[in-house]
Amino acid sequence: MGSALTITNQFGWELGLSVQDVTTTGSLKYDLLDNSRDRVPIETGDEINVSVTCDGTSDGTISTVIFAESDDGEISVRTMQDVSITCNAGSA
Numbered sequence: 271m272g273s274a275l276t277i278t279n280q281f282g283w284e285l286g287l288s289v290q291d292v293t294t295t296g297s298l299k300y301d302l303l304d305n306s307r308d309r310v311p312i313e314t315g316d317e318i319n320v321s322v323t324c325d326g327t328s329d330g331t332i333s334t335v336i337f338a339e340s341d342d343g344e345i346s347v348r349t350m351q352d353v354s355i356t357c358n359a360g361s362a
Contacts (some may be wrong), residue, residue, distance in 0.1 A: 296330020324357030
């Protein structure tokens, strides 16, 4: 299993983070923030990984929509990320 995307909280307070939509091409499989679509707390400076594995040798792309929001609603960020992955004999 390898990290396709690392999300770092660079704001000055805790955020709730969720990966709202994920699509893959090729032979990619993914794990969402500990296999959960639920909002995960992330402290300032902490990192969370979106991991992928290759279930074959077809290269692919993982596309994600990530949403982060502070508890008081003062900060909210939504971003889309596309990452190309090369698969070699079943590993990412």
